[in-house]
Amino acid sequence: MPNAKFSEFTYGYAVMRETETFLTQHAGALTKAPVQPSLILENTVGYDAKLVTVDFAVLLQFKRPFDRTTHGGRCTPSRCTWCVWRRRHYRIKIETAENQHQAMRGYEDEIDKNYRRGLACYVTAAYSTVADHDSYFTSHSILEQSAAPLPSLFDGLVGEHSFSYDCPSGQGVVVSEPREVEHTSLRDQLAFAVDDVAETEAPSLATFVTENPVTQSVRLDRGAYDVESVPGAVSYLQDSAALLGAAFVLMGHKEAARP
Numbered sequence: 001m002p003n004a005k006f007s008e009f010t011y012g013y014a015v016m017r018e019t020e021t022f023l024t025q026h027a028g029a030l031t032k033a034p035v036q037p038s039l040i041l042e043n044t045v046g047y048d049a050k051l052v053t054v055d056f057a058v059l060l061q062f063k064r065p066f067d068r069t070t071h072g073g074r075c076t077p078s079r080c081t082w083c084v085w086r087r088r089h090y091r092i093k094i095e096t097a098e099n100q101h102q103a104m105r106g107y108e109d110e111i112d113k114n115y116r117r118g119l120a121c122y123v124t125a126a127y128s129t130v131a132d133h134d135s136y137f138t139s140h141s142i143l144e145q146s147a148a149p150l151p152s153l154f155d156g157l158v159g160e161h162s163f164s165y166d167c168p169s170g171q172g173v174v175v176s177e178p179r180e181v182e183h184t185s186l187r188d189q190l191a192f193a194v195d196d197v198a199e200t201e202a203p204s205l206a207t208f209v210t211e212n213p214v215t216q217s218v219r220l221d222r223g224a225y226d227v228e229s230v231p232g233a234v235s236y237l238q239d240s241a242a243l244l245g246a247a248f249v250l251m252g253h254k255e256a257a258r259p
Contacts, residue, residue, distance in 0.1 A: 004064045004128040008048075011133065012036075012062040014142045015123055015186065016049050019058055022143065022187065026194045028053040046103025047120070057118035058190070059107050061100060065090040067128035068164070081164035084173045090147075091164040092124050096154050105151040111193075119193040121148045123186050126168040143187035144168060150189075153181045 004011070016034055023030065035050040042048060047059040068081055069088050081091045094101060107120035124147050127133065136145045147168050154161060157177055165172040168185035184192075 003066060004125060005130045006133045008062050008064045011064060011125055012048055014133070014137050015060065015062065015146060016051065018140060018143045019051055019190065022190055023051060023053055023056065023058065027056045043099050046100045046107065055117050056194070057116060059104065059118065059120040061104055061122050063092040063122055063124040065092050065124045065128060081162055081173065081175060084175070085164065085166060087166065089164050089166040090124070090126060090128065091162045092122070093160055093162055094154055095160045096157050097159065101151060101154070108151050119189055121150050121189055123148050126165065143190070144185050146186040147183055148186040148189040149183045153183070
């Protein structure tokens with residue numbers, strides 16, 4: 001059960017390159033440089049890459065797959081993907097208790113509730129050789145050959161689990177608690193997300209605040225004033241201003257921040 005022959009960095013670069021092209025064509029040009037957090041910060045923010053247009057954000061967590069081509073010893077449905085497929089397939093491991101997964105699941109939930117617009121998902125290749133990677137890279141088909149399972153596929157599961165698949169879209173299986181799931185390619189996931197943005201209006205600020213009450217309005221921090229509320233509140237205001245061609249500026253008075 002060897003790892004894919006290309007590195008996660010090599011694969012991630014190809015995915016980001018095509019994702020930027022896709023967004024430019026269908027959702028507008030990027031408004032800032034793509035973000036790739038450090039390994040330390042990645043554990044907090046959850047994603048390996050973030051690409052942002054005016055009102056659309058793509059958050060990706062790259063996974064280099066295992067290429068399962070043979071039976072690997074003792075096999076039971078709860079621990080062995082070969083027992084499920086009995087043919088060549090690929091698999092990745094997801095630890096649901098890790099901060100990375102929790103953060104990615106949180107982003108997906110915010111998107112579902114229309115608090116942010118975009119896509120948050122895992123991305124993994126449905127191939128494993130350098131030759132295939134080179135071929136898909138030069139033919140601009142990395143997105144079509146990349147499975148993009150959503151974090152919500154692992155809802156209700158605790159601990160480490162494997163997601164297995166044999167092609168970019170279609171049936172997949174989550175073990176150690178066997179569960180059949182549907183997944184699709186990254187290109188199709190992006191297309192669905194872009195279409196949803198075109199058809200769905202974001203909630204009003206009043207709705208956002210009602211459903212996510214502010215826990216603390218203003219505090220003094222090194223002479224600056226910050227809003228502390230649920231994650232995304234300030235970003236929501238900034239994004240809303242950007243859509244109007246304006247800017248969001250938070251202002252306060254020093255005396256007002258003192259008890």
